[in-house]
Amino acid sequence: MPIALATLLLNAEPMFQKICRKSVVFLVFAPLMAISQPSCKKMMMLPTTVVPESSIHILASVPENRAPSKGSSRILGVGWYPQIEVDTQDRVHLAYVDADPGDVRYAISEAGTLKFGPSEMVEEQGAVGSFLKLALVKNEIPVLSYYHQDEMNLRLAHRPSDLKRLKALGLNVDLSAWKKKAPSLVFPGMEPEKGPAFGMGEKWHGEDVAYGDQVGQASDLYVDQTGRPHLMYFRKGKVAEYATRPDAQPVFGVPSLGRFARTTMDAKAYASHSMTSDLWVDEKQNVWATYGSWEMTETRLRVATKKKNDTQFSNFDVSPGHRSVEGWHSALMPKAGNKLEVFSLATDVDELLWGELDRTNPQPMKNRKVLVNRPGPFSVARAKDGTLWVLTRGEGMSSIGDEAGLWLVKIPPTGEKRRWILEKGAATDYWLDLELFADGTPIAIWFSHGIKGLKIYSPGKDVSVQPGMAQASPVVPPASEKPAVKTEQKPKKPTVQ
Incomplete structure (x- = not known):
């Protein structure tokens, strides 16, 4: 897909949403007199601090001399779809997309710090990484899902070296090594089996979950306590779907590669590549999901749920x-x-609204609370003391001096809310994430359009990174230089989501 078209798609739906949110209901009390219902309460501003640039750190930036990918006229950047998780050892797991070559990368920090080691290549063959999600098995071992644009597959990646650790944790995994087998039938033009390491970084294996145009829109990944991966996702123009490993299969290992039980989650729900959803699985392996159902001029908040042994989901507005x-x-x-x-x-x-659902009897939520006015795409995290942290691309309101930008909002159980502006300027993408250290310190990460790179903020935490957080060599080298890519690899196409 040409970059110009991708840019148009990226901007079109936020513009539609902007039109919707400005279509407020007017209450007419007398001829020629009308007021906008939500206008008064929106004038209030939170106590705000602008975080100095010296406290914001760059995790990954565009390497010097990088040229645009083939077919593109501009640099896309490093740090699309950033994801972070904090494990039981207080280490920060980081995954992101280096968009110009179309690579997925992963890194991990030292315990309790933002001192990251060298990044690992997860997958590099073709253009990969759209809709990237990161989850931890047993809150320790990383697993990633993402879209492979060239192959039109939703992918799941893990490290085979982690399987022994998963086995030690009591999970049903298979430790056998992959061996190439001759096909029982051979057809003209049939390609040989590539295996789970093809196109992957040296430490990673990959497998296909589902096939389709833009499969992985509004997706999420969750790994339950048994190690079983669960995925929800949409395809372009298709309804909500769900996939998980069948009960009879090891949760990870060679015999399970590409084996998923798939079903429709919501036959009446449609999504966009600019939407986000959330998925959670309880201790009994009952599945819960929140998502928006987009139908022409409407977007309705929906919940889907399924008990472990049920074959179908129940859905609710x-x-x-x-x-x-x-x-x-x-x-x-x-x-x-x-x-x-x-x-x-x-x-x-x-x-940004908060509500509460009863899992035993889901009903439309009552007594909802407004958390943030004039927000955008967001991520939330709650500390052990009950404090809620919100990271959002705030829209602001110039007429009252409320500046658009990336906002970090602290909402304590009691007392006053506070807001920090981490970066000024409007943006509509959801390429941001938020997590907490064990002591409740927030970690905010986001793609910065100003530098086309990955930034991070955590109060009181120093940041250090090893070389290799992005592909260092030019994507398109000068004619006088030799290509830096492996000769057996095909030229990369740019990621466009």
Whole structure:
């Protein structure tokens, strides 16, 4: 897909949402008199601090002398779709896309720090990485899902060297090595079996989950306590789908590669590449998901759930009054007492809303709270003391001096909310993530359009990185130089999502 078309697609749906959120309801009290319903409460601003640039760190930036990928007129950058997770040892796992070559990369920090070692190549063959997601098995071992643009596959990646550790943790894994087998039938033009290491970094294996145009839109990845991966995803123009490893298969290992049980999650839900969803699996392996269903001029917040042994999902509209412009971005958190916290972007009223669901009897949420006014795509994390942290690409309001930018908002259980502006300027993508260290210190990571690179902020934490966080050599080298890519690899196409 040409870059110009990709840029148009990236901007078109946020523009549609912008139109929707400005279409407020007017209440007419007398001839020639009307007021906008949400206008008054939106004038309030949180106490705000602009974080100095010296406290913001660059994790990965575009290497010197890099040229645009073949077919592109511009540099795309390093750090698309960033993902972070903090494990039980307080190490930060990081995954992101180096967009010009179309590579997925992974790195990990020392415990309790942002001192990252060298990054690892996860997959590099072709253009890969759109809709990247990162999850930890047993809150320790990384697993990634992402879209392979050239092959039109949703992929799942793991490190075979981690299988022994998973076995030691009591999980059902297979430790046998992959061996190339001669096919039982040979057809003219049939390609030989490539194996799970083809196109991957030296430490990683990959497998296909599903096939389709832009498969992985509004996707999420969750790994349950048994190590079984669960994925929800949309394809272009298709409904919500779900995939997991069959019960009879090891959760990881050669016999399980490419083996997934797939089903429809919601036959009435459609999504866009600019939307996000959330997936969670409880201790009984019951599945829960929040997502937006986009239908022409409506986006409805939906919840899907399925018990472990059920064959079909149940689906619910969970907004009070079934409001029609909510759910473009959503998230959920488990809570004690069979409850679920649900966070959702309501684009008709420019609010990030919080609500609570009863898992035993899901109903439209009542007593919802406004967390942030004028937000954009967001990520949330809750500390042990109950403090909620929100990272969002805030829209601001220039007429009252509320500046658009990347906002970090602290919402304590009691007391005043506070906001920090990490970067000024408007953006509409969801290429950001938020996690917490064990002591509750937030870690914010995002793609910075100003430098076309990856930035990180964590108060009081120093950052250091090893070389290799991005491909160092030019994507298209000068004619006088030899190509830096392996000779057996085909030229890369640019990622476009």
